[in-house]
Amino acid sequence: xxxxxxxxxxxxxxxxxxxxxxxxxxxxxxxxxTGMGFDEKxxxxxxxxxxxxxxxxxxxxxxxxxxxxxxxxxxxxxxISLGFDQGRAERxxxxxxxxxxxxxxxxxxxxxxxxx
Numbered sequence: 352x353x354x355x356x357x358x359x360x361x362x363x364x365x366x367x368x369x370x371x372x373x374x375x376x377x378x379x380x381x382x383x384x385t386g387m388g389f390d391e392k393x394x395x396x397x398x399x400x401x402x403x404x405x406x407x408x409x410x411x412x413x414x415x416x417x418x419x420x421x422x423x424x425x426x427x428x429x430x431i432s433l434g435f436d437q438g439r440a441e442r443x444x445x446x447x448x449x450x451x452x453x454x455x456x457x458x459x460x461x462x463x464x465x466x467x
Contacts (some may be wrong), residue, residue: 365444367395383415384412420445426452435459 360378367376376398383405384394389412397415401407422444428454430440443455 370399372402380405
């Protein structure tokens, strides 16, 4: 049993690789993050960047998930038609959340340099 566990741990270490400080990615932390619903690849990447600091990794994986969240296409088209850059409009809509057209518009108009 112990040998089998050790073999499984070595296999996981080879699969997940090492962190920035050279230590192996902790497979228990990968399991913890995937248990929260995050993708294994994203969890491993975040743990590598955070040197197995699960709190920092959680922040990284959440930010990564947020940056890929879909936006309301109608609201996006409306902001683009008002002259805002698509990338900035998407970011403002993601920050505002669902139904946040007015908040995104206010954010974009508060910074005149963002108007293209």
